Amino acid sequence: MNIVPLAYPQKGSAKKTGYWRIFRPKINYEKCIKCMICWLYCPEGSISIINNKPVIDYDYCKGCGICANECPVKAIEMVKE
């Protein structure tokens, strides 16, 4: 233990916040137009762009639903956990 209270950067400072979810966002890749608006507006940064596709990290996604609400083609559905 340091004599001074220091904290070092690490994912999951509130542990696996995926456990907070009541609804989980599901991306329908058929409808997805790869505009990346979901990645843009995710407050958690839990959507990554992998192979030009948005991919959700369910370990940390809190299920807020912003991505589903903002998706211009309604390709994201909030499904009950």
Place this chain on the structure above:
Amino acid sequence: MVWIKGDKMSNLVKLLGRDEYLLSGNPSCPGCGLALGLRYALKALGKNTIMIVPASCTSIVLGPVPTSSVKIPVLNIAFAAAAATASGMSEALDILGKKNINVLVWAGDGGTVDIGLQGLSGAAERNNNFIYICYDNEAYMNTGIQRSGSTPKGAWTTTTPRGKKRSKKNIPFIMIEHRIPYVATASIAFPQDFILKLKRAREVKGLRYIHLHTPCPPGWKYPSDKTIEVARLAVLTGAWVLFEMHRGIFKLTGPSIRLIEKKYRKNIEEYLKIQGRFKGISKKMIEDISKDIDENWRYLKEKFLDNNRK
């Protein structure tokens, strides 16, 4: 409503960059406006940034010892002391020869317009060299939604259960009057506008002030998926004005440009009815709020826009 289309999006992705400085799994609420704002701000400023955080929701979002949720150095400080701490830090870095480090204050509305105002005003008068971003969730959220000087008229808070009677303190205008080199407002619904402003501000020397609108689901009482929608409506109804005052020139930015004409502003009720904190407000109060918005536009046109042309 989609504001960014097609290949403009890939430019936006490039503008923001893929590096995440705010790490997932932090203690922020689902749909938290300030978390998104911080994510944008750190992308714009990059790793050569030291952040000062006074008491606020962010103090908790940073994570408990020993894990931090941001990949830059942070100094937590007392509620009233952010601007003065940044003054000391920026002068110290300069005399120690550590140039090119952004000193960023990331403070809530409480720690800026109320208890932090003295320090901010002092730093502005001295024109100390740092960036001050006030993220405005319009109440003391961390302590449980009590009203602050930045709570808008008519809003419910725990200390104004029948709705706040007085208007919001207009801090951005107060900062313009301090004659600092850069003042801007921004909204998390318009990330390109915010990030470009921050990148411009980064190149300016002296005190740079940005007032960022960050809706709060539990505090404003709306479902967490509507955060961006709420922020967007604030701008489109003219309740939140996007502007930039740089090199003495005042200009409206983004969607706010054409909202100088009242006919283009959406009806304020669209913004109010989506939020539970305005539930049950009287017709009279809605009229007052609408009048205040009109008055604000008239004032900024007369005081700032028209003065540019002289």
Place this chain on the structure above:
Amino acid sequence: MILSGNYAAAYAAKLARVNVIAAYPITPQTQIIEKLAEFIENGELNARYIRVESEHSAMAACIGAAAVGARPFTATASQGLIYMSEMLWWAAGARLPIVMGVVTRALAPPWSIWSDHSDILSQRDTGWLIFFPESAQEVLDTIIQAYKISENEEVLLPIAVAWDAFYISHSYEVVDVPSQRNVDNFLPSRKKYKHTLDIDNPFSHGNLVFPEYYMEYRYYIDDASNSSKKIIREVDEEYYKIFGRTYGGLIEKYRCDNAEYLFISLGAFSGDIKEAVDRLRNRGYRVGFIRIRCIRPFPSNDIKEVMKDINGAIIIERDFSFGKGGILSTETKSALYSLNIPIISYIAGIGGRDVGYEDFIKIFQSSYKCFNLENIPEKPIWYGLRVIK
């Protein structure tokens, strides 16, 4: 040079090569910050001067500067010190080396600009180390020593150097101002600590700590304060070797050998107490004086050591803790509890009322009677109080 206590402080800060000064004016500290502004403007001192808008901001600015590795200095008094109090706790809790001059002044209401120690002593719980020089020379020497002590890795606590308003701050005396070269040898430039903020090794400082861990951080502060005793003595000895002056470490013992009775006090009273001791000794009384140079950490063992064969002690202080008693006597009595020595507590000079060696001789003589009759007053005696009924 002929310097006042305040000017001596300014010279000390200059010699210590402070590089960030953040201060707000308050009587009777103004000469310090004015002199420092002069030094900076004419290029004698390479430092940034932040003309903050309040004392609370002054300490906040010092904290911001110290956190990234600068060597800050500030000074204040009375109302300013109390206004700054929230940040004093922060500076100590953040374990940042900072040195501050405090020109001790009475607290309002009613307004008073004259000397009183309640201001700095009310901050003794904060974790700051607190020194009480008795002369302008000692002000200069102590401030330079304070940087060395504060920046020591075993200490890492901020230090307040406190001296009486007007008696020490504004009185002129001959002060030997050491050469910059000697001070540079004694006090190297500040180094980087584990908690110095650095973009190449990012961490957050001062985040939330749950009850499971908070207690330990507070224990470490007390541990460091106690460890500093050894460092304070070492630094005093080293200073003596280079500059030829020593103040005895935590306490100064004046004619304590073969003493039967002792005065215990601090600050500006000391000069007159020493005069009183000399005169009393000439009259055959075996009396001595412990001058407390450092009140935090409290020098319990040092005082106990001297008090072993003492028949009575008189504590004279310029402060009070309402509803309890004099701060100095409360602390000293509790430290000496096991020794069971009769102690009489005198409160004198509150609000800057003049007290001289003749008063101390009178105080001794009435105390002497009490010691011999074994009739020790329980409550503190407010010397010269005009009782208003």
